[in-house]
Amino acid sequence: MIRRTLEAWNGSSRQRSGGVQWLVNRELIPEALGMLMIQELSGGSGLPVHALPGAESVTFLLSGKGDWVGDGTGWPLKAGEGVFNPPGTSRAFESGRDGNTVLLVVYGGTNDPRDAEPHAVHGGAGCGCRVSRTADQGSHSPLGEAGGFIDMGVHWLATTQTVGTRSVVVATSTFTPGGSHQLHRHPHADEFFLVLQGGGEHLTKDGPVRLNPGDLAYIPAGEWHGFQTDPGVTTRTVYGYLGAGSLAQAGYELLEEET
Numbered sequence: 001m002i003r004r005t006l007e008a009w010n011g012s013s014r015q016r017s018g019g020v021q022w023l024v025n026r027e028l029i030p031e032a033l034g035m036l037m038i039q040e041l042s043g044g045s046g047l048p049v050h051a052l053p054g055a056e057s058v059t060f061l062l063s064g065k066g067d068w069v070g071d072g073t074g075w076p077l078k079a080g081e082g083v084f085n086p087p088g089t090s091r092a093f094e095s096g097r098d099g100n101t102v103l104l105v106v107y108g109g110t111n112d113p114r115d116a117e118p119h120a121v122h123g124g125a126g127c128g129c130r131v132s133r134t135a136d137q138g139s140h141s142p143l144g145e146a147g148g149f150i151d152m153g154v155h156w157l158a159t160t161q162t163v164g165t166r167s168v169v170v171a172t173s174t175f176t177p178g179g180s181h182q183l184h185r186h187p188h189a190d191e192f193f194l195v196l197q198g199g200g201e202h203l204t205k206d207g208p209v210r211l212n213p214g215d216l217a218y219i220p221a222g223e224w225h226g227f228q229t230d231p232g233v234t235t236r237t238v239y240g241y242l243g244a245g246s247l248a249q250a251g252y253e254l255l256e257e258e259t
Helices: 013-017 142-146
Strands: 002-005 020-024 034-041 046-050 056-063 065-070 073-078 082-085 091-095 101-108 149-158 168-185 190-197 200-203 209-211 215-219 225-229 235-242
Touching: 020 215, 034 046, 034 235, 056 065, 056 149, 056 168, 056 235, 065 082, 073 082, 082 149, 101 168, 101 235, 142 149, 168 200, 190 225, 209 215
Parallel strands: none
Antiparallel strands: 002 215, 020 034, 034 101, 046 091, 056 082, 056 101, 065 073, 065 091, 149 168, 168 225, 168 235, 190 215, 190 235, 200 209, 200 225
């Protein structure tokens, strides 16, 4: 497990890195199955029209608001919403004028940061789509069938089933007081787990690791992990998988199944 803290949570990212903080790529984690980046935009600024031929991506607003534009189609976005772009599709973004916007960008299909460099768009590039928000509910849902958790709710945002991703999953989870997810692993995908609100303990076979708002845990494929929210605290997160487009592709094994 690799722990990182978002600079944007303490307002230092623009001063220290021009608004960009890489959390995961091959230069930081050579065996990573994808990439994660935080980008902070000041009010009224934005990203010009561009495409990424070598990567699919999900852009998720951690805070702020703005307008996303792709191939002439635009969507207003606020915190908790996002957009999926297949490789080569057009995208642009303008931050709202009344405050900074912080974006989490999740890249699939590559771990090379050069594939995140903007390329010019040459007509007919197509555009992405807004991510959906599908609740994982009932005994026949992906997590309901897998088990191993209590008082945890999940909404799938970007998966193969919802928007057509190939190697990325993005979801949100809420742990109500007493909520936990016991030790488990994903044999075929890395996982990222970012605490937005609340806090608790990231569980490992070697003992717990503290996670506060703005802390991210990156878990390589095959590593046992879990989470326990603090007593009396509701914890909200955004998490996902790199190297798979669904929980089924990532694989899911509970520790008790090993013994």
